[in-house]
């Protein structure tokens with residue numbers, strides 16, 4: 442597989458020669474999770490090496506790439522809407538249209554594309570992302586439609602070019618795929634089984650980022666705390682750093698990196714060594730994203746989450762006891778098949794008890810091919826929406842309360858840049874991921890500085906630099 446990268450570099454050069462002197466532009470549309478955003482940075486990296494430069498204007502683009510998501514249905518609607526919109530550019534100036542990402546692993550979607558949107562040039566999946574240069578070259582030269590989807594679990598490919606969106610914070614994938622098969626979730630079917638990157642490759646990438654001035658790293662994976670587990674269980678060569686806890690401690694030693702985050706861990710795999718590693722590692726942010734999904738033990742069982750309400754709450758208590766001032770964020774799905782009013786009240790109960798700093802809320806979305814899609818007791822849309830609104834109300838009131846706790850405290854802020862709405866204001870984030878706006882000069886950008894919080898708003902806090 443690693444050989445493939447060499448071949449792709451040759452295709453990059455070939456396309457670059459064809460494009461030379463033409464001032465061609467690209468645009469990438471990303472739907473979905475941070476892993477997809479990270480993949481999009483790789484798509485951008487490859488396109489730039491092929492001689493395309495970035496544009497924000499769709500009408501200027503000579504190549505439009507879509508990086509799709511299939512976790513919920515609304516992503517599909519978004520893609521089809523956008524594809525309708527780009528047809529005119531294909532017709533008027535021959536814009537290349539490349540569609541990639543998880544949704545392309547679903548056969549019925551590719552069929553629909555061929556039938557209703559046959560003007561695309563390339564379809565590729567997460568397992569063939571690295572072959573984009575070859576696919577684009579063939580689409581240009583042969584003027585034929587390319588479908589490049591692999592059903593098997595692709596190997597982890599190292600060494601792809603990457604064009605990072607931010608200058609001070611970066612995401613680094615540490616593993617890919619999922620073995621859990623939560624009954625609502627399509628991810629294991631499209632991203633395949635868990636496979637981890639070698640620790641030496643991860644550490645080398647982070648050291649390189651540190652040398653370039655990056656301060657904050659977010660480690661990515663569908664299930665970060667089972668890092669290297671499949672490899673350990675299958676007797677594969679893992680190297681010495683063969684668990685998530687060991688990896689965290691190693692990354693904590695990297696000079697120049699000042700903040701480490703990770704998403705997402707699974708509560709069932711949140712072992713004591715991980716808690717200990719977070720406690721000992723001063724750079725790990727003390728906000729933990731711990732997906733709850735539901736607060737009802739019955740629903741959790743039907744979701745195949747492998748923990749109960751009580752076990753989740755015990756885990757939260759254990760983490761709180763061990764790590765002073767830790768806070769949590771979470772993912773919650775409302776309206777899973779069979780969810781009763783009492784089940785939903787259990788979810789609200791957990792939300793009240795944990796007091797999450799941030800909740801990502803989702804209305805259950807039926808996904809073809811998952812066990813939950815075949816369950817008979819689907820919840821009517823209006824009940825799903827009514828529960829969503831009740832949960833949102835509770836979550837908003839907690840955010841409001843929690844924001845007040847920051848007033849008159851001094852927070853360490855990684856200054857990310859100027860505020861988009863006010864030239865004189867800078868913006869950054871606390872360790873707990875809250876946005877803070879404050880007055881300051883641009884020499885502070887990229888630094889971690891102390892800011893006193895003076896006022897709270899729903900979406901951000903206001904402060905004064907110390």
Ligand code: 5AD
Pocket residue numbers: 474512513625626627732734772773774803804805806807808
């Ligand atoms: N419907 C709604 N939300 C879902 N998620 C995953 N699958 C579905 C689905 N079918 C949510 C989960 C997961 C997050 C990334 O997306 O909460 O943690």
Ligand code: SF4
Pocket residue numbers: 619620621622623626627628629663664707
């Ligand atoms: Fe989907 Fe569950 Fe795997 Fe997360 S752990 S990716 S929700 S199957």
